[in-house]
Amino acid sequence: MSELGERAAALDAADELAGSRKQFVIEDDVVYLDGNSLGALPAHVPGRVEDVVRRQWGELRIRSWEESGWWTAPERIGDRIAPLVGAAAGQIVVGDSTSVNVFKAVVAAARMAGEDRDEILVDATTFPTDGYIAESAARMTGRTLRPVTPADVPGVLSDRTAAVLLNHVDYRTGRLHDLPSLTAAVHAAGALAVWDLCHSAGALPVGLDEHGVDLAVGCTYKYLNGGPGSPAYLYVRHAHQDRFDSPLPGWNSHADPFGMRADFEPAPGALRGRVGTPDILSMLALEAALEVWDGVSIEAVRAKSLALTDFFLECVAAYVGEGRVESLTPPAHERRGSQVALRCPDAGDVMKRLIERGVVGDFRHPDVLRFGFTPLYVGFADVERAGRVLGEVLG
Amino acid sequence: MSELGERAAALDAADELAGSRKQFVIEDDVVYLDGNSLGALPAHVPGRVEDVVRRQWGELRIRSWEESGWWTAPERIGDRIAPLVGAAAGQIVVGDSTSVNVFKAVVAAARMAGEDRDEILVDATTFPTDGYIAESAARMTGRTLRPVTPADVPGVLSDRTAAVLLNHVDYRTGRLHDLPSLTAAVHAAGALAVWDLCHSAGALPVGLDEHGVDLAVGCTYKYLNGGPGSPAYLYVRHAHQDRFDSPLPGWNSHADPFGMRADFEPAPGALRGRVGTPDILSMLALEAALEVWDGVSIEAVRAKSLALTDFFLECVAAYVGEGRVESLTPPAHERRGSQVALRCPDAGDVMKRLIERGVVGDFRHPDVLRFGFTPLYVGFADVERAGRVLGEVLG
Numbered sequence: 016m017s018e019l020g021e022r023a024a025a026l027d028a029a030d031e032l033a034g035s036r037k038q039f040v041i042e043d044d045v046v047y048l049d050g051n052s053l054g055a056l057p058a059h060v061p062g063r064v065e066d067v068v069r070r071q072w073g074e075l076r077i078r079s080w081e082e083s084g085w086w087t088a089p090e091r092i093g094d095r096i097a098p099l100v101g102a103a104a105g106q107i108v109v110g111d112s113t114s115v116n117v118f119k120a121v122v123a124a125a126r127m128a129g130e131d132r133d134e135i136l137v138d139a140t141t142f143p144t145d146g147y148i149a150e151s152a153a154r155m156t157g158r159t160l161r162p163v164t165p166a167d168v169p170g171v172l173s174d175r176t177a178a179v180l181l182n183h184v185d186y187r188t189g190r191l192h193d194l195p196s197l198t199a200a201v202h203a204a205g206a207l208a209v210w211d212l213c214h215s216a217g218a219l220p221v222g223l224d225e226h227g228v229d230l231a232v233g234c235t236y237k238y239l240n241g242g243p244g245s246p247a248y249l250y251v252r253h254a255h256q257d258r259f260d261s262p263l264p265g266w267n268s269h270a271d272p273f274g275m276r277a278d279f280e281p282a283p284g285a286l287r288g289r290v291g292t293p294d295i296l297s298m299l300a301l302e303a304a305l306e307v308w309d310g311v312s313i314e315a316v317r318a319k320s321l322a323l324t325d326f327f328l329e330c331v332a333a334y335v336g337e338g339r340v341e342s343l344t345p346p347a348h349e350r351r352g353s354q355v356a357l358r359c360p361d362a363g364d365v366m367k368r369l370i371e372r373g374v375v376g377d378f379r380h381p382d383v384l385r386f387g388f389t390p391l392y393v394g395f396a397d398v399e400r401a402g403r404v405l406g407e408v409l410g
Numbered sequence: 411m412s413e414l415g416e417r418a419a420a421l422d423a424a425d426e427l428a429g430s431r432k433q434f435v436i437e438d439d440v441v442y443l444d445g446n447s448l449g450a451l452p453a454h455v456p457g458r459v460e461d462v463v464r465r466q467w468g469e470l471r472i473r474s475w476e477e478s479g480w481w482t483a484p485e486r487i488g489d490r491i492a493p494l495v496g497a498a499a500g501q502i503v504v505g506d507s508t509s510v511n512v513f514k515a516v517v518a519a520a521r522m523a524g525e526d527r528d529e530i531l532v533d534a535t536t537f538p539t540d541g542y543i544a545e546s547a548a549r550m551t552g553r554t555l556r557p558v559t560p561a562d563v564p565g566v567l568s569d570r571t572a573a574v575l576l577n578h579v580d581y582r583t584g585r586l587h588d589l590p591s592l593t594a595a596v597h598a599a600g601a602l603a604v605w606d607l608c609h610s611a612g613a614l615p616v617g618l619d620e621h622g623v624d625l626a627v628g629c630t631y632k633y634l635n636g637g638p639g640s641p642a643y644l645y646v647r648h649a650h651q652d653r654f655d656s657p658l659p660g661w662n663s664h665a666d667p668f669g670m671r672a673d674f675e676p677a678p679g680a681l682r683g684r685v686g687t688p689d690i691l692s693m694l695a696l697e698a699a700l701e702v703w704d705g706v707s708i709e710a711v712r713a714k715s716l717a718l719t720d721f722f723l724e725c726v727a728a729y730v731g732e733g734r735v736e737s738l739t740p741p742a743h744e745r746r747g748s749q750v751a752l753r754c755p756d757a758g759d760v761m762k763r764l765i766e767r768g769v770v771g772d773f774r775h776p777d778v779l780r781f782g783f784t785p786l787y788v789g790f791a792d793v794e795r796a797g798r799v800l801g802e803v804l805g
Contacts (some may be wrong), residue, residue: 040464040468040469047471049471049472052472053467053471053472055471056463056464056467056468056471060463061460061463061464061468064459064460064463064691065456065459065460068451068455068456068459068637068695069435069451069456071638072448072451072637072638073435073450073451073456074437076442076444076448076450076451076770077444077447077448077770077772079638080638085638085639111506111507111510111686112506112660112685112686112687112689113687114658114660114661114662114685114686115506115658115660115685115686118657118658122550139672142661142670143661143664143670143671143672144660144661144662144686146672146674147660147661147664147674148658148659148660150659150674151656151657151658151659155517155550155551155657156550162672187670234687236687242463242467242690242691243466243467243474243475243480243687243689243690243691244480244686244688244689244690244691245689245691247686261546262513262546262550263509263510263513263543264542264543264545264546265509265510265539265542265543266509266537266538266539266542267509267539269538269542273775274775275537275538275582275774276538277534277538277541279538279541279542279545290507290509290510291506291508291509291510291539291639291642292507292508292629292631292638292639293639294507294638294639294640294641294689295637295638295639295692296459296637296638296639296640296691296692296695297689297690297691297692298639300463300691375471375472377472380668380669380670
């Protein structure tokens with residue numbers, strides 16, 4: 016065994032999260048480093064989905080809205096996600112896509128900021144949907160959208176700024192932005208901070224309550240393993256809930272949804288972020304998937320995540336010829352999410368060959384190899400193998 | 411056997427759709443008349459969902475976006491719904507909730523109508539979410555919302571009207587509105603017609619293309635049996651697609667979604683109605699559920715639906731004491747959907763007792779018993795039993 020192989024074995028032996036892997040369906044001959052795109056299947060989810068379909072839908076039918084807890088699923092599952100992102104209960108509802116939740120959050124933030132603040136800032140390096148949706152939110156609330164890099168945000172904030180939409184971790188490079196200090200800067204300017212947690216929730220502590228974040232959104236199919244296209248979530252800070260004025264006031268956000276009243280009276284609390292009938296099959300698959308977090312601390316996950324990405328960078332340095340790849344991921348821990356992005360010529364072709372050899376990451380146009388490290392099911396031997404195979408593929 | 415019981419047996423024997431019932435999971439001792447709230451489970455759906463979860467997600471993981479057809483599911487399933495609502499292919503995408511699709515449709519319609527048309531009309535008798543969402547769409551496009559009853563629409567239309575949002579079948583009374591003539595009246599005023607098909611699609615012919623409907627939305631968990639909270643759909647007429655300007659331009663509606671470009675360029679065609687990552691578990695359960703329509707004509711469904719509701723009204727007249735209930739559902743076939751709504755004191759309590767005796771309808775505040783008739787799995791003996799049990803419960 017190589018020295019790195021021995022190191023990996025020792026790290027795995029000491030890994031307090033190593034036992035989590037058996038809760039997931041992953042073949043032993045596969046190194047799955049694409050959990051930042053689609054989390055692996057928790058082994059108990061198929062049985063739970065079958066129960067939802069066969070018994071709850073097939074036998075109980077409409078009774079399940081009450082008896083199987085369908086109606087209250089959005090807020091119940093929100094409360095299950097809450098501790099993972101540092102939120103007290105009663106501030107998160109699950110439902111709709113991330114894009115739709117970005118729209119709710121940015122529009123609501125702009126409205127709370129008041130009419131005289133006419134600019135919305137958006138992370139210019141963000142996953143594109145956030146930019147497109149923020150542009151629509153700006154257009155429909157009479158604001159101007161201004162794309163800026165996160166580093167430039169403090170210098171651009173002014174008394175014209177209504178809201179700022181930022182990504183916690185950049186989807187491409189894996190850069191972790193400084194949520195506490197950026198949120199504080201936004202607040203100092205009198206504006207509201209909206210954070211997109213797609214690439215951080217479930218991989219590192221977020222601290223929404225602690226850092227005073229106003230609104231946040233995130234998906235659940237990456238590090239939360241909710242399944243393909245599983246519903247996203249919306250966080251509305253307690254202090255803002257009474258003023259949260261949704262652009263999508265569906266009947267599920269009404270104070271008396273079954274009253275079928277012609278006039279709209281918003282529900283109290285986080286329920287105000289709901290819209291239409293919740294998508295039960297996907298939502299309850301997510302609820303089941305979240306059970307893998309029972310007894311797991313997000314701090315332990317973060318510690319292992321950093322150890323995994325450190326070790327991967329070390330393996331890449333050892334196995335891959337000098338100058339063949341360039342890391343886009345910040346070396347400093349405080350600026351790194353749970354992925355490593357390597358720039359490489361022919362990245363699309365290289366990723367195909369990696370996948371053929373059982374190392375699954377993904378390719379991001381035009382030249383990025385992206386490797387995501389999910390601490391609940393990726394081990395150090397996986398990491399050593401990924402680095403070694405990458406070295407072999409790059410010859 | 412009573413005379414009505416004999417009639418029911420004869421009607422069932424002659425029913426060309428009687429064979430469809432075996433495709434659904436319904437116990438023999440249950441009369442399920444709530445398919446207009448949640449359609450029954452098609453028997454082959456659990457196995458298909460299991461394959462999606464265990465193999466497509468669990469084994470293929472991200473490869474399924476291409477290999478299992480996940481990415482193209484919204485438009486593929488839209489094309490499967492299209493013939494049921496009289497639409498040619500390429501005009502429907504599936505995704506999001508009905509409420510979210512109402513928002514897209516009404517905002518886009520107002521934008522297409524032009525700035526000088528400053529009023530949006532909405533069916534005052536509609537399911538409330540449509541009114542709430544239309545109010546938001548009006549507010550965010552600088553229009554005034556004006557609620558009117560469908561009968562009053564022709565008299566209220568003017569050169570100020572931008573768009574009109576109407577329900578095809580009223581959720582409460584089961585009244586079927588005259589889609590062809592109302593659409594023609596809206597067009598004569600130079601406005602756009604948006605129809606909500608939640609309570610008509612799958613129960614009767616809609617004729618979207620034939621009648622020149624501009625935009626339409628609908629849910630899939632009622633007569634289309636897609637499962638609890640299954641994704642809704644959006645129809646955008648071919649002629650309008652190039653001008654369809656979505657308020658929710660997520661990355662899935664981009665011409666080059668994986669280009670991850672900062673500038674938004676809308677996709678051609680119906681894809682423009684997509685928003686975020688599609689919710690695969692629910693969406694593919696719906697796709698499987700739609701197979702029950704193979705070889706079924708919506709005209710045959712309509713003929714049976716009217717025969718069922720006629721027969722139910724006849725049974726109610728025979729079994730229920732004079733004056734105990736009052737039908738809110740229009741007697742004329744051309745004004746009747748696929749449900750019967752009976753006003754009755756203590757309707758909530760009456761419905762509980764019906765359900766205890768195996769006759770499942772639902773209660774709508776304050777005094778309505780609602781019975782939905784799904785021709786694919788409700789037979790005439792069911793109807794006779796429902797009428798008889800109602801008579802017994804009302805003593």
